[in-house]
Amino acid sequence: MHSSARVQLIRHGPGARGLRLGLGPGLRPARALKQLQQLLNDHSFWAQGRSLRALGQMLRGSAAAVSLWQGGQLVGFCRASSDGLFRAVVWDVVVAPELQGQGLGRQLVEALLAQPPLRRVERVYLMTSNSAGFYRQLGFEAVGSQQLMLRINMPSGP
Numbered sequence: 001m002h003s004s005a006r007v008q009l010i011r012h013g014p015g016a017r018g019l020r021l022g023l024g025p026g027l028r029p030a031r032a033l034k035q036l037q038q039l040l041n042d043h044s045f046w047a048q049g050r051s052l053r054a055l056g057q058m059l060r061g062s063a064a065a066v067s068l069w070q071g072g073q074l075v076g077f078c079r080a081s082s083d084g085l086f087r088a089v090v091w092d093v094v095v096a097p098e099l100q101g102q103g104l105g106r107q108l109v110e111a112l113l114a115q116p117p118l119r120r121v122e123r124v125y126l127m128t129s130n131s132a133g134f135y136r137q138l139g140f141e142a143v144g145s146q147q148l149m150l151r152i153n154m155p156s157g158p
């Protein structure tokens with residue numbers, strides 16, 4: 001259950017240090033990493049069961065991220081990897097179900113795409129199984145001419 005407090009976007013630069021340190025709006029301690037773990041566990045199907053250490057590593061390796069807060073509650077997240085020039089990939093886009101359908105997902109991804117590491121890249125990629133319509137209205141198109149290739153490694157990290 002979320003309050004009626006104002007919803008606020010936070011734009012994180014490369015490595016998302018504040019989020020890794022657990023900080024929320026106003027750089028106040030908010031157990032942000034733990035909340036991110038919970039958000040992904042509860043509302044994603046692809047990013048469940050990630051440890052706090054692994055999430056810290058994930059953020060450290062991200063070129064940009066955006067988090068969405070309602071008071072001290074983390075209610076949305078997305079991130080991207082990027083070389084800053086040619087290619088970027090958007091990952092882990094989630095808005096808490098209670099707040100979906102109000103344009104917040106759109107604001108979240110638009111804020112991510114406007115971050116310096118993504119703003120000028122030639123191509124931004126993403127993968128989706130059930131939200132193509134959502135990304136289409138953000139300027140993404142389905143690609144028929146290319147195949148998604150995937151190699152799965154045995155887990156070796158934390």
Ligand SMILES: CC(C)(COP(=O)(O)OP(=O)(O)OC[C@H]1O[C@@H](n2cnc3c(N)ncnc32)[C@H](O)[C@@H]1OP(=O)(O)O)[C@@H](O)C(=O)NCCC(=O)NCCS
Binds near residue numbers: 092093094102106132
């Ligand atoms: C996908 C998700 C991030 C969208 O967030 P949201 O806040 O509900 O999206 P918005 O309210 O900003 O929607 C913007 C537009 O996209 C449309 N849209 C939203 N989700 C959609 C979907 N799954 N399929 C098609 N269109 C969708 C909305 O109807 C809206 O259109 P409108 O402007 O014409 O009314 C959210 O539903 C979510 O977190 N889902 C669970 C996790 C997930 O599947 N993430 C995507 C991983 S690839």
